[in-house]
Amino acid sequence: MSLKHGLLGILNYKDMTGYELTKTFEDSLSFFWQAKASQIYRELNAMEKNGWLISRQIIQSDKPNKRIYTLTGAGKAELARWLSKPQADIESAIRLRSAFLMRLFLGNENSTSQSLDILEAYRKQCNRCLAEMSSAHESIEHYGKIYGRDNAKYWQLTALYGEEYLQASIHWADKAIEILKNDIEGS
Amino acid sequence: MSLKHGLLGILNYKDMTGYELTKTFEDSLSFFWQAKASQIYRELNAMEKNGWLISRQIIQSDKPNKRIYTLTGAGKAELARWLSKPQADIESAIRLRSAFLMRLFLGNENSTSQSLDILEAYRKQCNRCLAEMSSAHESIEHYGKIYGRDNAKYWQLTALYGEEYLQASIHWADKAIEILKNDIEGS
DNA sequence: TTAATCATGTAACACGTTACATGATTGC
DNA sequence: GCAATCATGTAACGTGTTACATGATTAA
Secondary structure: OHHHHHHHHHHHHOOEEHHHHHHHHHHOHHHOOOOOHHHHHHHHHHHHHHOOEEEEEEOOOOOOOEEEEEEOHHHHHHHHHHHOOOHHHOOOOOOOOOHHHHHHHOHHHOOHHHHHHHHHHHHHHHHHHHHHHHHHHHHHHHHHHHHOHHHHHHHHHHHHHHHHHHHHHHHHHHHHHHHHHHHHHHO | OHHHHHHHHHHHHOOEEHHHHHHHHHHOHHHOOOOOHHHHHHHHHHHHHHOOEEEEEEOOOOOOOEEEEEEOHHHHHHHHHHHOOOHHHOOOOOOOOOHHHHHHHOHHHOOHHHHHHHHHHHHHHHHHHHHHHHHHHHHHHHHHHHHOHHHHHHHHHHHHHHHHHHHHHHHHHHHHHHHHHHHHHHO
16 A cells, blocks of 8 residues: 555655645656546545544635645654565565556567567657656755755655666667567568 | 456467466566456456457366366457557556655655665565576577467567666666765765 | 465455546636 | 636546465375
8 A cells, every 4th residue: 555655755745735745746756656636535535534644624715625634643653664664565666567568578469560660659758758857856956955855865766766767678679679670681 | 458458468379277377477477467366367257258258168077177268259359459559558658666666765764774775675686586587588488489489589578678677777776775875974 | 294286266355547527717 | 718727526447456265186
């Protein structure tokens, strides 16, 4: 149940509404964990029932009413417990879930040129994403000034992971394309 | 619904029981898609209702009875359709889902030495997995002789991805550990 | 003698996605 | 005038995980 803990982590930076939380999630954790707004609201309800957080409603006249969530002691304790007990997911840390690779694996039903097409599209997508990633460092510097430089240090490490990951993916795609192209000529 | 298509893909190599399919899945697709036996049986039922496959039961006296699944024409058509229509998941091809990275991102609540511990454990795990991966190439050669060399070509490409991915992960972990260590000395 | 393998599943739960609904305000 | 933003959710569905059950045979 990592989504709950991700949300605890964000709320630990500061109190937020579900809406803000959703935006913040999208701008930060979403690179390595995805969740839709509807799921986040559901989890927030569950966590309030748990006693990990409390909410208070703010009545607004110019905008829709909103509900601000705050961690409780129990919520902070749970976050700390989860952060310091990492053995659990070390085995799953490496796992991929990629329909793209599955498709390639089974790709012999396709023509080689079709496989080349999907590899090219993949490489393009990686490059696009890498460009965004590179600009993330500046953005992190900016948020680091607001939320504390100590936090930013860890954010930079994960952004660095993103870059390494994407560079490796591009490097592989280049190799794979070359292999398949040589294959066409050789046949 | 990629699991269904993965199963179609395996059954396209040869007819199998749910049990064999589960083993084969574990030994091949599981590097980039995970599924438990119970889920596979459920999906097989759904796919038989769909008309993508049919099964016939084999009564055995020495061992438990078994049920052999065979693709129908509709099943083969669906597989071909899915393989040749890849635009759909190119945006999700890169997505990670990693509680490990989430933990690191939020890791400022931990001590630096705790963060170093989890990075070391991660690197170890990557190395272990990379060693297995390297031996996969031989294993693929072997299965290629049985199921056809054309298939094996694509299997090798995905295995190559596994190696690049793990090497990049290890490279990053080394960097990250160095950064955090310098940080301790500097403070 | 203990564990693994063969072979199948059901039930309950947890997590994730999609579609839908509301309705004012602000910027192009 | 149209889209985006603010702000909240519900309902239905789809997918993935965990725990449980059965019971013979075979290899360490």
